[in-house]
Amino acid sequence: MQHVSPVREPLVTGGKTYHDITQDVCRQVEAKPNIRWMAALSVALFFLGIFFYSVYRTLWYGIGEWGLNKTVGWAWDITNFVWWVGIGHAGTLISAVLLLFRQKWRSSINRAAEAMTIFAVICAAMFPVLHMGRPWLAYWVFPFQNTFGSLWVNFNSPLLWDVFAISTYFSVSLVFWYIGLIPDFATIRDRAKGPIAKRAYALLSFGWKGSAKAWSRYETVSLILAGVATPLVLSVHTIVSMDFATSVVPGWHTTIFPPYFVAGAIFSGFAMVLTLMLITRVVFKLEDYITIEHIALMNKIMMITGSIVGVAYITEFFIAWYSQVEFEQYAFINRATGPYWWAYASMMTCNVITPQLVWFRRIRYSIPATFILSIIVNIGMWFERFVIIVTSLHRDYLPSSWVMFSPTWVDIGIYVGTLGLFFTLFLLFAKFFPVVNMAEVKTILKYGVDNGPTYTGHHGHGHQVTPAHQPVAPAIPASAPVNYNKHD
Amino acid sequence: MQESPKYWKGIEELENSPEFAKNAFSEFADFLPVSEKNSSTDATVSPRRDFLKLMGFSLAAATLASCEAPIHKAIPYLNKPEEVDPGIANFYASTYFNGADYNSVLVKTRDGRPIKLEGNPESPITRGGLSARAQASVLSLYDSARLQHFAIKGQQADKDRVDQEIRSKLAATGGKIAIVSPTIISPSTKRAIAEFASRYPTTEHVMYDAQSQSALIQANGGVLPSFDFSKANVIVSIGADFLGTWISPVEHAHQYITNRKVSSEKRTMSRHFQFEPNLSLTGSNADVRVPLKPSEMGQATLALYNEVVGGGSASTYNNAQLKKAASELKANRGRSLVVAGSNDVAIQTLVAAINQSLGNVGAAIDTANPSLLRQGDDARMIRLVNEMNAGSVGAVIFYHANPIYDHPLAAKVKTGIAKVPLSISLNDRLDETGSLCYYAAPDHHYLESWNDYEPKRGSLSLAQPTISPLFATRQAQDSLLTWAGNSQSYYNFLRANWRSILGGNFQQGWDKAVHDGVAAGTLSPASVAPVAASIDINQAISSISRAPKGAGVEFSLYEKVGIGNGFEANNPWLQELPDPISKATWGNYVAVPRDMAVANEWEQGDVVKITANGISIELPVLIQPGQAKGAVSIAVGYGRELAGKVGSKVGANAYPLATVRGNSLQYNGTVTLEKTGAKSPIAQTQTHHTVMDRKPVVQEATLAEYIKNPKEVTEYDKIATPDGLEKPNKVSLWQDYEYKNHHWGMVIDLNSCIGCGACVIGCQVENNIAVVGKQEVINRREMHWLRIDRYYSSDTTKEDFAEKGKLDTYAAMEDPSENPSVIFEPMLCQHCNHAPCETVCPVLATTHSSEGLNQMTYNRCVGTRYCANNCPYKVRRFNWFSYYTNEKFEAVNGHMFTDLGRMVLNPDVTVRARGVMEKCSFCVQRIQLAKLEAKKERRRPVDGEVVTACAQSCPTQAIIFGDLRDPNSRVSQVTRREDGERGFHVLDAINVQPNITYLTKIRNVEPNKELTV
DSSP states (O other): OOOOOTTSOOSSOSOOOHHHHHHHHHHHHHSOOOHHHHHHHHHHHHHHHHHHHHHHHHHHHOGGGSSOOSSOOOSHHHHHHHHHHHHHHHHHIIIIIHHHTTOGGGGGTHHHHHHHHHHHHHHHHHHHHHTSSSGGGGGGGSOOOOSSTTOOOOTTOHHHHHHHHHHHHHHHHHHHHHHHHHHHHHHHHHHOOSHHHHHHHHHHTTTOOOOHHHHHHHHHHHHHHHHHHHHHHHHHHHHHHHHHHTSOSTTTOOTTHHHHHHHHHHHHHHHHHHHHHHHHHHHTTOTTTSOHHHHHHHHHHHHHHHHHHHHHHHHHHHHHHHHTOHHHHHHHHHHHHSTTHHHHHHHHIIIIIGGGGGGSHHHHTOHHHHHHHHHHHHHHHHHHHHIIIIIHHHTOSOGGGOOOOOOOHHHHHHHHHHHHHHHHHHHHHHHHSOSSOHHHHHHHOTHHHHHOSOOOOOOOOTTTTOOTTOTTOOSSOTTSOTTOOTTO | OOOOOOOOSSHHHHHTOHHHHHHTTOOSOTTSOOSOOOOTTOTTSOOHHHHHHHHHHHHHHHHHHTTSOOOOOOOOOSSOOTTOOTTOEEEEEEEEEOSSOEEEEEEEEETTEEEEEEEOTTOTTTTTOOOHHHHHHHHHHTOTTSOOSOEETTEEOOHHHHHHHHHHHHHHOOSEEEEEESOOOOHHHHHHHHHHHHHSTTEEEEEOOSSOOHHHHHHTTTOEEEEOGGGOSEEEEESOOTTTTSSOHHHHHHHHHHTTOOOSSOOOOOEEEEEESSOOHHHHHOSEEEEOOTTHHHHHHHHHHHHHTOOSOOOSOOOHHHHHHHHHHHHTTTSEEEEEOOOOHHHHHHHHHHHHHHTOBTTTEEEEEEEOSOOOOHHHHHHHHHHHHHTOEEEEEESSOOHHHHOTTHHHHHHHHHHOSEEEEOSSSOOTTGGGSSEEOOOOOGGGOOEEEEEETTEEEEEOOOSOOSSSOOOHHHHHHHHTTOOSOHHHHHHHHHHHHHOSSHHHHHHHHHHHSEEESOOSOSOOOOOOOSSOHHHHHHHHHHSOOOOSEEEEEEOBTTTBTTTTTTOHHHHTSOOTTTOEESSOOEEEOHHHHHHHTOOTTEEEEEEETTEEEEEEEEEOTTOOTTEEEEESSOOBSSSOTTTBTSSOOOGGGOEEETTEEEOEEEEEEEEEEEEOOOEESOOOOBOTTOTTTOOEEEHHHHHHOGGGSSOOOOEEETTEEEOGGGSOSSOOOOOSSOOEEEEEETTTOOOOOHHHHHHHHHTTOOOOOHHHHHTTOOOOSSEEEEEEOOSOOGGGHHHHOHHHHHHHHTSOOSSOOEEEEEEOOOOOTTOHHHHHOTTOOEEEOTTSOEEEOGGGOOOOOHHHHTOTTOOOEEOOSOTTTOGGGTTTSGGGTSHHHHTTSOTTSOOOOTTOEEOOOSSHHHHHHHHHHHHHTTSOOOTTSOOOHHHHHOTTOOEEEEETTSTTSHHHHHHHHHBTTTEEOTTGGGOOOOSEEEEOEEEOOOSSGGGGO
16 A cells, blocks of 8 residues: 555546556557558568578678677677667666666556566577687587587676576566566456457467456566566676676777776666657557656766766776876777777767756657657667677787778667667567556556546446456556545 | 482492392391291290380380489599599608799699698708698699780780790891899799890899898898708797798798797797887797887897997987897897898998897808898899889890889889780789780799709709690790790709709719709809898998988888788788788788877778879878887788789889888888878688686796796686596596597697798688688678687786776776787687587587597588587688689689689588588598508508698797607607696687697796886
8 A cells, every 4th residue: 555645646647547558559450450550560660571681691601791800709798788788777777776676667668668678688689609610609608418528608707697697687577577477467368259260369468367367466576576677777787898808809898898888888778768668659649658757867867877888988097097097098089989999989979978868858748859868878789789899809908909890781780670679579579568558557557546446437448358257356456546446 | 420429338339249138138137036936936936025025115114214423533544644643642852942932842733733732851951841831832833824825015926926926026126125023033034035035135133122132232242141940949039920931931930939839848039029110920939029110220230239249320219128139139249140121231331240240140040041032133123213213124035023012113114015025924823013014925833844943052953844735825934945946945954054053863862963953062153252231231320321211101011921912912822811910811001000090080991092203192091009009010912903803902102102212112201191081991710809818828937937937838727626626627528539540639839830821721722622712701701610719918907907997907908018928829719528529419410539630521510500519619610601612712712713723622622511510630541541551551641641731831930730649759848847837728718628738838928027118
């Protein structure tokens, strides 16, 4: 039980009823695919095709199809990997950390954000496999019982830590997301008309009945998973950053990396969430659920994490100077003034300067400005990883090996291809899955406060199929508003 | 009625014995239990069903057994040849000489296949060193572009028919018969030619060299003196690249370094002045290098003559360094040496006079035992070309000579050949010249041949066949003998020729000579009577004074260390060997000084049209520090038309730019350059040229500093700890490995390394390293495990931080000086004891051995490349493609694609698959072999038994390999001795604890900087 102050701004606007929520969310699941969705999916599938062709070239001919060379052994591959993993972080943060902190506003965006996490991690996971010279042996990175005698994996290697970090992260995120989906799947199942949809959503909902016991367990599991996922928000990018931090490469060998990477991940993740939300809320008419207030809040988070990242950038320079190590100093001077200065300048502009615009209330509350800002931050964060990886490697210790890196079309194809993969998955999700967590949004509706405990008389609510033998079972979470009308 | 013929099934039926008659009608023998008899009491007779069961089982078993993996042909010898044991290498002494570069070699064969060449330590000339070109020649043996049969007009022809036709035509010819070859140093070959000439008296043997030394020979009374650089304390070279390409580089390099190796006991070294237009390998090793235009060489020589000898007319060349050189020469009379690379007899006459005056003849210059490595006579070749065009030549035989490609009069040679009734090519392929000849009787490769060599009077060496001829070729000498009507084989002819010097027990002496590969004695005719110099000193001086001043842009032609005169252009190893100076591969370019490029707005890679003597070629521009102002340099040896699929159409042929002046070939002149607008990227393996003043990377000091205190020439990084400054290895997170048995290590003396690249090819041959081709080098993916980093000095150092500020200083440090000093640093896997690559591999594909080696397990590698990123030395190489199956690499790495080419691969080393990392293994296969040999004899390997391929081939012994756990090994001794003096680890402060110790380079320059400029 909780109390919501009557003076607090409502988190769902438009005077929605519980039934409206169900209707609004289920509408696009139940309706025929609209033309805009079809067009978007076609574009995404086109890029997915580019992805498959580029991957085919890579697998058939070798990594030589990329622009890498003897000095720069990683470039777009790991840049994309870190970028995608980073993007995923916002989903986990929104669903887990904000749940623990009881940030109720998260309820209407957490579903899509978590979906974004899953899809981003899928995209990210492509790169550690694809970047291997012999990806068909990728399973060797797992510590499985084998016939190779005492040969096992190297627990000293940060890449191995990555394997554990990413696989844990992916499993936990997936389970968390799916558990949250179950009650909503049940709602759709109950409303479904077609036999296939009925059958499919019945399977997906795992036979959810909405019993009090089930809700209680649902709540508990959510809380536990939130507890498990919260450290992952910190650990995954910490470990990813250790790929660099534990090396000897000047510009990589930096103890500041773990917090800096985590902040960067949240930064880019929120940018991506904003990009997606701003589109979704318009396309699916969810403006009353993903409100301008949400956008402003996320803008604030973006600004804070962006500032943290900015401080980290400056700290790196300070430490390079303070260390008096010539290689370290040169790495940072080269980063800012060397041949890749434009990448560094793009990164600084996109990540440090532009988010500061959010101090202006008008920008914070402007949807077009936010959209542009979110794209800029996504670009900037891609450049951040590119700067860290390529400008550190291309000029390290021995000047004889200094090189330049330029991508081939296969590099580019795989990158835009993962965008295609991501959007394909996201569009399928948006069409066939409830993009807003109906059950949880209902708990934050200030319906009762404004309207009093009255029976609205609406029908067709998602939980009306409460079985007869459980007549008193509450069909909404225990944390529902005090004035919940159980007959609805 | 005729009886029909009767057939018998056998003698038995004919005889029809009672025994036969008895069994004749029972089709199956008794033991086959075909009848259905249930006499189960008789256990020995199986019933028919059991028989069928057994048969069925056998059939099934046989079928299953035949489903096994395909059987590869590994057929044991029926009669095992003596000496050939599978898996055991044999070494045979032989000799490499391609008309330019002499090396006494040991041929490593496995199962009858030559797979590697090593230097022959018995040779008094090359002393175990081996040039890059010689190393690579083993691949030329398996070159499928060799002509594989006799040919008439390029079409395969029967050998006997060719012989018959040639003999009848030779007999019928009225005019001169010319045999054209580069220098031949084989006494027996010359004897064979003489035999031919005695049969056909109009025969003339014309030798010409692509890199002619006619002038040097003329100026020294008809002989090419042999030089001993070890006897010179002061060396002045005017354009002679004696460490790279001039006459006998491997020999010179050894001599040169003998007098330049230093230790705290021997703090002396020679001083070397170099005056030259292009930055050569020799110039890059000089203590003092002065760039000058080709047209200034004469005046510079004259100025030196005036300073040292005096009495010449005044020189227009005025240079403080030249005066300094002269005064040092005068201070070292009898212990100095002046050499010049020019083919101008006036210059060489003055140089000879300077040496004479300094008393160097008899010391560093030996005219009594002259070198025979260059005997070409420009004038005779020019005369022959004219005779051919005049129609007075009846037959011409080209023996390894390719004048259509490498002679400035190529066009006239072409018209000449057309006018000669009988043209024969003995060249190994249908090259530019061979394809114009009517007959082709291809010669064996030298590894398939018997031959003898006399590189220097009194020093003989032998070549012996190490493999049966691969193709239907015939040794050129056998061809000549056959055509001369001598039925003796060249082998017997050669042996007969050697009887005169071996005397005594011939067989014993012969066996020893064949075994050692070298012998003392001479087989050359004794009548090399000194000829009076063709011009006297006054004529020389006036010739130089009269010589026109250079107008406009001048050019000079030079040979590259790898490709040389282009004879081995079809060798992909040499094409991909980076030029020691420019680090360019696969093609030539025009090297221009920076100011010329800036003035003309040329950028590196811009193609310019180069016109000289009315001939134009197009080449990309390379901005070359140290290039003389107002002059450009172009390498010859490229632009072959018919070398084979590797070497044809790589770069442009610069030989036509050479000119004939006064009956001699001149490799310089004036030129016009014109930007074409096209771009052609130059494939360099190193694109950043300065060391950015990074002392931890490479260190050098002056001799003066070294003499003062050897303990202060090397800077050691110290780490601040609570207990004060400590050596980096005192502060460590890691546990040290314990080496109980061996601990392999290496010392590389930067003072001895001349940067020639012999080790690079040695490593490539030994370790089956793939060739990747021009585009992949441009993509920065060459595979060499061992590279030689070359750094130019910069005018800016960190001392300028205060004045210029950090940013500007760093930017300025990227630019090399106009005339930089150069340092070479061989860079290979450092086999770190705390290796950063080992900790990051997720699958333990790279690990540390119990003997200190950093091992790479190819089979385990999944190819994350994390190790390569984390390698501070950037020595790891990734297999971006499948270099032995991907058709993109068939042209350049063809030897890994065919059965013929694969014969060169070292069976002890895996050919790496696509997607795995590779790197230097310290030749672990050699370590293992030596350990096993020692184990069989129940002893420990002795020092010097394990030699890596790089250390083996080094002409200057700059690389020492051995066991650091053995306190008496050379590597231990040097490491101990130089610790705190010249010994340093590259990037010591990051505490990866390499097993390779470098020794600081010492330059014999004046302590004050002004003189180096």
